[in-house]
Amino acid sequence: MLRKTLMLCFVGSLVCSLPVRAQEPAPEGSAEEQKNGDSPAQNRFWQTTLTDGSFMVPLDRIVSVSRAKYVLDGTLIVDEVTVDTVGQALARFYFISPISDSLPGNTAADVTARSKELVDKSAERAGVGVQDMVVKKYPDTTHAKSIEFRILSEKDLTGLYNSVRNAWESGRGRHFKAK
Template sequence: MLFLIPILVCITSGFCQEPVEEQNEGAETVAKSGYWEARLKGGEYLVALNQITSVSRHKYVLDGALIVDEVSIDTKGQALGRFYFVVPANASDQGGATKKLAESGLNAGARLAEVTGVEIHNMVAKNYPVTTHAKSIEYRILSSKQLEALFESVKSAWQSGKGQVFTGR
């Protein structure tokens, strides 16, 4: 009977639970073994590492107006995870009006979120049926630096087989 006391203390007090780590923006922690998870403002994505068949990052021009920097996670299942950062095609003009307009749009989106509670600047934009991708799970990332961190996180988790949690804005 005495051998049950440590077990009961452990169960009732929560001492047997794994510690929960505080996460800062962009921080990574080890997730449940064998899974990679992204926790973003636009939603959450969880995938078993042994179900990933490829991880890629590439850029392309969309409709001659936008540069899309995209991370894709292909799996043995039917869904494709897509994470992307979008900038106007001529945003390379660092002092130009396009960059200022893009920044103004992000600021307006943030202000709208404060008033309405809807964070539209964190959402994926689609134009049905043109941009609807069957079996795609899409997330918008708000900076190239954060997309790079996400890519490195999923790539290293997949290569090592060790689960990770990526937390972003």
């Protein structure tokens, strides 16, 4: 009995003498990262918060990250970031611009700008962001098991791509918030 008591006292004093470590706070991230909407987040996860929703994925579930541009229906340029994951989710983030935006000194660009201005004003009056919503043409652009988000600026799409790519490569969590 004395032996058991001594053993318990020894183990108890050993445990009490171990250093206590507080949880280390997450690094704050540089001012430049925060300015671009990107900041450190929970380890193991990449997350984005957008005007029309949010997406979060464990870093070890990401299979690939890609960015590509293509012309849709001969009238739009789609700049798309795709985050492919293990399982059932494929996330697509895209920025759309009229093809006329890439043509210098084109009268069509002026017409397109005026049309966009009218759509924006109509949406303001109606209280809905129709011009900001994901664009789909059933059944051509309905993708099974894909999650789609429309990004409103090319700069935000670049920031999102850099954020997810850096998080995946480094294994450190990131949170990107579009402006």
